[in-house]
Amino acid sequence: xxxxxxxxxxxxxxxxxxxxxxxxxxxxxxxxxxxxxxxxxxxxxxxxxxxxxxxxxxxxxxxxxxxxxxxxxxxxxxxxxxxxxxxxxxxxxxxxxxxxxxxxxxxxxxxxxxxxxxxxxxxxxxxxxxxxxxxxxxxxxxxxxxxxxxxxxxxxxxxxxxxxxxxxxxxxxxxxxxxxxxxxxxxxxxxxxxxxxxxxxxxxxxxxxxxxxxxxxxxxxxxxxxxxxxxxxxxxxxxxxxxxxxxxxxxxxxxxxxxxxxxxxxxxxxxxxxxxxxxxxxxxxxxxxxxxxxxxxxxxxxxxxxxxxxxxxxxxxxxxxxxxxxxxxxxxxxxxxxxxxxxxxxxxxxxxxxxxxxxxxxxxxxxxxxxxxxxxxxxxxxxxxxxxxxxxxxxxxxxxxxxxxxxxxxxxxxxxxxxxxxxxxxxxxxxxxxxxxxxxxxxxxxxx
Numbered sequence: 001x002x003x004x005x006x007x008x009x010x011x012x013x014x015x016x017x018x019x020x021x022x023x024x025x026x027x028x029x030x031x032x033x034x035x036x037x038x039x040x041x042x043x044x045x046x047x048x049x050x051x052x053x054x055x056x057x058x059x060x061x062x063x064x065x066x067x068x069x070x071x072x073x074x075x076x077x078x079x080x081x082x083x084x085x086x087x088x089x090x091x092x093x094x095x096x097x098x099x100x101x102x103x104x105x106x107x108x109x110x111x112x113x114x115x116x117x118x119x120x121x122x123x124x125x126x127x128x129x130x131x132x133x134x135x136x137x138x139x140x141x142x143x144x145x146x147x148x149x150x151x152x153x154x155x156x157x158x159x160x161x162x163x164x165x166x167x168x169x170x171x172x173x174x175x176x177x178x179x180x181x182x183x184x185x186x187x188x189x190x191x192x193x194x195x196x197x198x199x200x201x202x203x204x205x206x207x208x209x210x211x212x213x214x215x216x217x218x219x220x221x222x223x224x225x226x227x228x229x230x231x232x233x234x235x236x237x238x239x240x241x242x243x244x245x246x247x248x249x250x251x252x253x254x255x256x257x258x259x260x261x262x263x264x265x266x267x268x269x270x271x272x273x274x275x276x277x278x279x280x281x282x283x284x285x286x287x288x289x290x291x292x293x294x295x296x297x298x299x300x301x302x303x304x305x306x307x308x309x310x311x312x313x314x315x316x317x318x319x320x321x322x323x324x325x326x327x328x329x330x331x332x333x334x335x336x337x338x339x340x341x342x343x344x345x346x347x348x349x350x351x352x353x354x355x356x357x358x359x360x361x362x363x364x365x366x367x368x369x370x371x372x373x374x375x376x377x378x379x380x381x382x383x384x385x386x387x388x389x390x391x392x393x394x395x396x397x398x399x400x401x402x403x404x405x406x407x408x409x410x411x412x413x414x415x416x417x418x419x420x421x422x423x424x425x426x427x428x429x430x431x432x433x434x435x436x437x438x439x440x441x442x443x444x445x446x447x448x
Contacts, residue, residue, distance in 0.1 A: 025431065345379060
């Protein structure tokens, strides 16, 4: 069953080359942060290009529940009237974050140092995901959290009445945890310090500076040290959201594995903390070009052109690259099935606590399609079959996970026998235009 109603089975089959331009929606990470920081600023923030997938819409509803003025002006265009740091009101009802781990964890951080109480829940997938990795550091500020066994939703967070600044070393590479701590630090006096042993995506640091917060970042022997000075008055902004590199991965990778394809994906954010997939694809021999490189809203942007690449080879992906591409390993494993030789992905245990256990979900679907896959707790190895790819002809279980669903539909566009999925419903959480966009490029995707 889909989290949004009855299951929506779909099947993708080879239908000739994919050609044309793929307009990707706005970056999900930046969209979440734009709404939350806009709500914490004093005055009106205008946002253009906001991703209007269900995950982000749930964050918009949450900001309204905390007292911000949130208005939809037109496609991708939003206005947020902020209440200032520490200005959140206590919500009258439960905050439902749907499928979004990013949304719930960042919102918990944003409210944790304000003396209010909020209860959070989500869909069946989100209620399985651990929240202790966020609530543990928030407790250092003085916040308290009461949830189900294993630190799972539904969960009530009681914000700190007298928050104190913290110094916190993030135990696993997680931009969500880092960002939650930084957002909590906004309403704590003095300096909050976050230390990352491995650098993760830095959208929060960039956007905090843009809104007027004092944020210093230094690479040291103990890792990346981020220092935030608390209790600023955040200034409202005009934000243009870059297009999402994680969503772009799907038409890009489809272009690489479907014979004869030539796909242009314009205006993609290429923040170096997010671009690991594209480095990896080029090392595998993909015909991937970056055109019209520029900067928009403080973020590097380029147009990506992907052409069919029949000579890709398996590689060992450096484990230190994982934080910059953690959401892209499912679609990378599909590309790996069309390369020659083994592609080894290590340092990826974070995939086991995403919307699903993505290592097992991808391994099961790939094996059903005829691919040899080996897994450990922290790794996945895909033995590629060359440009002819796997036979396909199976149905993959998506486990309410949008990236698993899209990855296997992409595989079906090039596998000899196509590929089905049990439920396409979750795709709407992050990429609501995925199906019409891929069909416009020439993909053969049908219901059932």
